[in-house]
Amino acid sequence: MNPWAWLKRWRGARRELDEETAFHLDRLTEDLIDEGWDPQEARREAVRRFGSPERVHAGWRRALGFTLLDELARNVRFAVRGLIRDPLHAATFVLTTALTVALGGMAWAVGDATLWRDLPYPEPDRLVRISMYDAETLPRPASTAVDGATWEALRAGGPEYPTAVYSGWGSGVNLGADGAAAFVTQQRVGAGYFGVLGIDLMAGREFTAAEDVPGGPALAILSHAMWTDVFGGDRDVLGNTIFLKGEAHRVVGILSAEFRAPSEADVYTPLQPSTTGEGTGTNYSIIARLPRGVDPADAHRALASVPPAFDWAERPGDQRFGLIPYEEVLVQSARTPLGVLIGGIGVMLLIGWSNLAGVQLARTLARSDEFHTRRALGADTATLARQMIAETTTTGFVGGALGAIALVAAAPGIGSLVQARFGTWQPLPGPPALVAVAALLTACALLVAGIAPVLRVARAGRGRLSPSSRVRGRVRHMGRRALLVGQLGLATVLVFTGGVLARSYGYLDGLDAGFDADGLLTVQYSLDDARFADGTAVPELFDRTLAALDARPEVAAAAVALTLPYERPLNMPVRRPGRTDPLLTNVVYVTSGFFDVMGIDVRAGRALDGRDGADGAPAIVANQAFVDRYLADEPPLGSVLVMNGGLGEAPIVGIVDNVQQSAGWGGESQPVWETPTVYVAAAQMSAGFFSGIHIWFAPNWIVRPAASVSGLAEAVVPTMRSAAPDLPVARIATMNEIVDNAFARQRLEASFLLTMAAVALGLTGLGLYGLVAQEVAERKGELGVRVALGASPSRAVVHIGSAGMTIAVVGLGLGVLMSVGASRLLESLVWGVGTLDPITLAAVVAVLSALAALASFVPASRIARLDPARVLRED
Amino acid sequence: MLGSRELLPGTLDMLILKALSLGPAHGYGVLLRIEATSRGLLSLEQGSLYPALARLERKGVVTSEWGRSDNNRRAKFYRLSVAGEARLATELERWREMVRAVFNVIEAEPGEVQGGEA
Numbered sequence: 001m002n003p004w005a006w007l008k009r010w011r012g013a014r015r016e017l018d019e020e021t022a023f024h025l026d027r028l029t030e031d032l033i034d035e036g037w038d039p040q041e042a043r044r045e046a047v048r049r050f051g052s053p054e055r056v057h058a059g060w061r062r063a064l065g066f067t068l069l070d071e072l073a074r075n076v077r078f079a080v081r082g083l084i085r086d087p088l089h090a091a092t093f094v095l096t097t098a099l100t101v102a103l104g105g106m107a108w109a110v111g112d113a114t115l116w117r118d119l120p121y122p123e124p125d126r127l128v129r130i131s132m133y134d135a136e137t138l139p140r141p142a143s144t145a146v147d148g149a150t151w152e153a154l155r156a157g158g159p160e161y162p163t164a165v166y167s168g169w170g171s172g173v174n175l176g177a178d179g180a181a182a183f184v185t186q187q188r189v190g191a192g193y194f195g196v197l198g199i200d201l202m203a204g205r206e207f208t209a210a211e212d213v214p215g216g217p218a219l220a221i222l223s224h225a226m227w228t229d230v231f232g233g234d235r236d237v238l239g240n241t242i243f244l245k246g247e248a249h250r251v252v253g254i255l256s257a258e259f260r261a262p263s264e265a266d267v268y269t270p271l272q273p274s275t276t277g278e279g280t281g282t283n284y285s286i287i288a289r290l291p292r293g294v295d296p297a298d299a300h301r302a303l304a305s306v307p308p309a310f311d312w313a314e315r316p317g318d319q320r321f322g323l324i325p326y327e328e329v330l331v332q333s334a335r336t337p338l339g340v341l342i343g344g345i346g347v348m349l350l351i352g353w354s355n356l357a358g359v360q361l362a363r364t365l366a367r368s369d370e371f372h373t374r375r376a377l378g379a380d381t382a383t384l385a386r387q388m389i390a391e392t393t394t395t396g397f398v399g400g401a402l403g404a405i406a407l408v409a410a411a412p413g414i415g416s417l418v419q420a421r422f423g424t425w426q427p428l429p430g431p432p433a434l435v436a437v438a439a440l441l442t443a444c445a446l447l448v449a450g451i452a453p454v455l456r457v458a459r460a461g462r463g464r465l466s467p468s469s470r471v472r473g474r475v476r477h478m479g480r481r482a483l484l485v486g487q488l489g490l491a492t493v494l495v496f497t498g499g500v501l502a503r504s505y506g507y508l509d510g511l512d513a514g515f516d517a518d519g520l521l522t523v524q525y526s527l528d529d530a531r532f533a534d535g536t537a538v539p540e541l542f543d544r545t546l547a548a549l550d551a552r553p554e555v556a557a558a559a560v561a562l563t564l565p566y567e568r569p570l571n572m573p574v575r576r577p578g579r580t581d582p583l584l585t586n587v588v589y590v591t592s593g594f595f596d597v598m599g600i601d602v603r604a605g606r607a608l609d610g611r612d613g614a615d616g617a618p619a620i621v622a623n624q625a626f627v628d629r630y631l632a633d634e635p636p637l638g639s640v641l642v643m644n645g646g647l648g649e650a651p652i653v654g655i656v657d658n659v660q661q662s663a664g665w666g667g668e669s670q671p672v673w674e675t676p677t678v679y680v681a682a683a684q685m686s687a688g689f690f691s692g693i694h695i696w697f698a699p700n701w702i703v704r705p706a707a708s709v710s711g712l713a714e715a716v717v718p719t720m721r722s723a724a725p726d727l728p729v730a731r732i733a734t735m736n737e738i739v740d741n742a743f744a745r746q747r748l749e750a751s752f753l754l755t756m757a758a759v760a761l762g763l764t765g766l767g768l769y770g771l772v773a774q775e776v777a778e779r780k781g782e783l784g785v786r787v788a789l790g791a792s793p794s795r796a797v798v799h800i801g802s803a804g805m806t807i808a809v810v811g812l813g814l815g816v817l818m819s820v821g822a823s824r825l826l827e828s829l830v831w832g833v834g835t836l837d838p839i840t841l842a843a844v845v846a847v848l849s850a851l852a853a854l855a856s857f858v859p860a861s862r863i864a865r866l867d868p869a870r871v872l873r874e875d
Numbered sequence: 876m877l878g879s880r881e882l883l884p885g886t887l888d889m890l891i892l893k894a895l896s897l898g899p900a901h902g903y904g905v906l907l908r909i910e911a912t913s914r915g916l917l918s919l920e921q922g923s924l925y926p927a928l929a930r931l932e933r934k935g936v937v938t939s940e941w942g943r944s945d946n947n948r949r950a951k952f953y954r955l956s957v958a959g960e961a962r963l964a965t966e967l968e969r970w971r972e973m974v975r976a977v978f979n980v981i982e983a984e985p986g987e988v989q990g991g992e993a
Contacts, residue, residue: 016951020902020925023950027903028921051922059926063933 007073017060025050054377075390082391089363090395093356096763097399097445098406100352103756104441105407105434106414107345113415114334114424115342119327120260122198123289127326128296130154130163130286132308134317141322143329146286148279149309154286154321157306159299163288165190165273172526172698172730175230175267176243183526183728184226186244187265190273194221194255196289204238204253207270214274220244221253226266244269246530262330262425277692287326299323334422336828337749343825344497347490348756354483355763356449360392361480362770364453371457384457392450400442407434421745452479477771484767485811491760492815492848493822498753499840500823500830505750507832508671508743514659515565516599519705520735521712522564523720525727526698527690535687539614541724542591542682548723549703554715556706559594560682562587562699564735565659566672566742570693574643574678583630586663586677587643589685589699595621595656597704605637605654612681618650619681625658626676641678646686652678662742670831672742698730749829761848764811765855772804773859783863784870793864800863804856812848816841887919887927889970892955892963895937901950902928928953936962 025046032042050056083090118124132150133141146154151165166189173186191212194201202224211217220242222231231237241248249269273284290299303321312319371384408431415428429437532538542560549558563569563586573582594600595607603624612619620641627636631652639652658674666675701720705712713732720727733741740747776783783796823835833840894900894908902924909917931937936959944950955963 017925017929019949020951021922023901023944023948024903024906024921024925026948027944049921051920053922056922056925059923060929063926063930065933 013064017057021050021053021056052377054374054379058383072386072390075387076394078387079391079394083395086363089359092359092766093395093449094399094402096352096356096359097396097442097449098403099759100349100356100445101400101403101438101441102406102410103345103352104349105403105437106410107342107349108437109407109411109428109434110338110414110418111342113426113428114338114418114422115331117426119330120258120426123292124327125325126290126292127197128288128290128299128323129326129329130288130303130321130323132312132319133322134315135304135320135322136318141324143285143324143332145282146284147282147309148273148275148284150282150312151273151284151286152275153309153312154306158321159288159302159306161288161291161294161299162192162196163286164193164196165271165284165286166193167271167283167285171528171696173245173267173528174526174726174728176246176726182230183730184244184266185264186267186269187261187263188271189268190271190284193268193287196287197261198289199259200256201253202256203235204251206253212270212272214272214276216270216272218244218247218249219252219270220249221255221268222251223255223264223266223268224257224259227254242267245526245528246532260425260427262423264425278695288323296323296325331424334424336825337745338418338422338424340497340825340829341749341752344494344753344756347494348760351487351490351494351760351763353445353448354487355767356445357452358480358483358487358767358770360449361452361456362774364388364456366774368456381458385454388453388457389450392446392453396442396446396449400438400445403442404435404438407438417748421748477775480767480771481807484764484771484807485814487760487764487767488808488811488848488852489814489818491757491764492812492844493818494753494757494760495847496815496819496840496844497822497826498750498757499844500826500833500835500837501746501750501753503833503837503840504830505743505746508746511660511672513565513739514600514657514674517735517739520598521703521705521716522731522733522735522738523701523703523713523716523729524698524731524733525701525720525724526730527694528698529694532694533687533691536614538687538690539683545701545720545723546591548719549701549716552715552719554706554712556704557593557597558701558703559597560591560699560701561594561598562589562682562693562697563661564700564702564738565598565661566739568662568664569675569677570697571663571665572644574641577640577642577649583641584665584676585626585630586661586675587645587680588677589680589682591682594679594702597702598659600659601657603655603657605652607654607656608679608681613683616681616684618647618684619653620647620650621654621656621679622652623656623658623674623677623679625674626678627655629676643678643680645680645689647680647684650680650684660742669828671746702735746829761851765851768804768807768852768855769859771807772800772856773862775800775803776859776862780866784866787863787866788869793866796863797857797860801853801857801860804860805852808848808852808856812845812852815848816845819844885966886970887923888931889963889966890917891924891927891931892936892959892966895953895955896960896963899952899954901944901952903950905953931959935959 025043028046028049029039029042032045033039037045119127121127129141129143131141131144132146133144154163166187171186172183175182175184189207191207191209194206201221204221206221207219211219222237227233227237235254237251238254240251242251243249244267255268271284273279290296300323303323306321307313308319308321374384411428411431411434418424418428428434527538527541532541546558546560549555569586569588571584571586573584574587575582590608592607592609592612595602602621605621608619608621620643622631622636622641631639636652636655640649641652642649656679658677660672661675661677662672663675666673668675701716703712703716717729717732720729779800783800786796787793819841820836826835890909891905894905894912897908900908905928906919906921906924909919928937928939932939932953936956937953938956939951939953941949942952
């Protein structure tokens, strides 16, 4: 039936019943007066004889079939009125529900996109990663890359099923098409890569094995986005030529829009794996698709018998091939930090739910008089229970809707944040899924919050709850006390975890940078380009552009460096003359003036300068960390090092201060550290060195502004453009942004958990406050009597307040125990502080004790202001 | 005096139908009729009349319309429908049979019993 028509009919019928009732009562009263009753008494007697209006209404509604729907409408109206009457309770309930729904939905969405959703490929459980590992020291393979020889060894003696290689890095390259220059991301993949993933191209084909060999043809497969954005979705681009890095590439395929990969690339080119050059390093990642019916464990064992490449066989240990699920590889790095964040939300959810339960319980208790009245008027348990459910549902629905709206609105931002900070790549679920999860979480919240009031009402029906039950107050609040202890424990864990992460972030942020980042602007250009393959092209470009920059009044000084501090540098081995042991070090080529521009102090000797040109004697500047690690026993200045890349033998001419770098070698997992580094002059390096490393690294132009200049970028970019046309900007950033970016993930982790902790503390504090306040209100009479009989008001305050403190102490103790357990999860996430940092622990105890004291003694102190005479009069 | 709680289930409907068979009446009038014709032995919980009237009306054995009472106030008058007359007849017949049966049982003399173990 149309609900409006139904409502109208119901209202009409209801009005008629009311009119009939009024008529009946009036006539009965008149008749009673005629019989000689006193008019007032007559009216009372008429009402008595008429009986319970509640029962009459209930019977009437049953008779008309209006019962449940009508009652629902009435209950909802009742609930809305209740909300308006008690806005504080309503706001707490609605906001807490919204919070649990939004946060819980967020945790689910992030977890779904990053941790437990299947890979977006057919039969993802058949996809594996193959790598080499030392079976003597490792229980199973890690997700490491292999070198060219190893890839050939696998193909020679390896499995029948499809395998493919790709290079782990997507790199920025310059794209030329129709005269326009763009900076795009290129990834190199081997023949059969898309086939192994189970992906069909939208058009064209993937690279063949014949093409995927060193010296093979230059080909390209376009991403769907690039095909539509750059080529306007024109299928004729197939077979045409585009210019990547200044070289002609023939387009052979276009990917479908649905294709997703861990490193999102705009264009794919053949890997053409070799055993020389980059193939001597572990730069290739192997994936494979196991056939149906092949057990991964069997395939893993079979791989062990494939002979490794010669140089691996020479290494110590039991070097062999092995496999791990591809799915595991892709979520590995994000698992722990995201797990901690999602766990934090989970804890928050528990606190929120227990708070909801506590709030509803308190409200039900405060309303016990109302329920007794309703009961006396003839309402039965089921009716009251339905009313409680309707009230909870109405409030919860408002909160759930708010939470769902917040969740859907925030999802895109959260998605890109998680992607940027944790390197995840699958998109967050869409709005329908988010709303469904929000509905589910709302239902959970309602269930948790609704049970207590319903049980209360049912118990009241059995007459166990008399209006004078305040004598049993202590026992009656047991449920809420237990909830609060749990909440305090969980809040402690959140505060502690957030605190440790914040301390770790503080340590990283407080590291001595080793240079002066303020004011520096950096512009990055990719030189992975055929135009810069020629021997002198790169130094010439540096000279030309730096001269143009120096001519600008806004620019105080400028220099070029291969990599910047706080970023990932190139590492390669150098040797001492006459010795074979390699010294692994970062290598950074720079132009003269680099140390001045950066503000890096020269500790001994000299910086690289104009003397170190192509014709000058080879020279190396080492940092203090290099000296400390490798040259501790000899005078470092004048020590000779041998390195590849065209430099040959060169003496160390200067020692400079360390800067922080994000290097992943040397056994350091810390995001940045003072890594051994040598600096060489760009002008002294060979063309082969440039073209090799420029595949992986794009050099940075660093500009120090003249005093108090704003809009430096507006001056630098056009200058660069006129000095080096057709070179698109890969990135423009201030040095401070780059420093910030180095710990953005740690900052996100810490600030997120601290925010959760603050909300948790707020909720818990409110819960504690509510409990003590209610205790005060209920025991006002008793306390008034005590004070009137001479008890000290301050002792009464302490008595009531310490009830709250007892809960706090128990909860805090529980929380500290749980924190000790949780601290193990933090091991891979914190630096510079222990996972059981005593300072954080002390601060957590102090903050929570202060909060508990505030929440307990503020309401308890009301007792001191009680006027015994008034309290007794009221009682 | 008997209260409505002691009425056998279904009896109230029959009493209302019987009262209305004497002519249309408003709810209060129905009550007065039942009390008067029972010679004061039946006193109903008066409010329960209205759910019963609504139920009967919904079943189509009673119809209603708004009219004027003897003191010129608006009141809802109920009237027995044709279906109601038939229903009343069957209800009365069933009631009489039951009364007879119950009466026979409670008035039984020891010698009358034939079956059973005796």
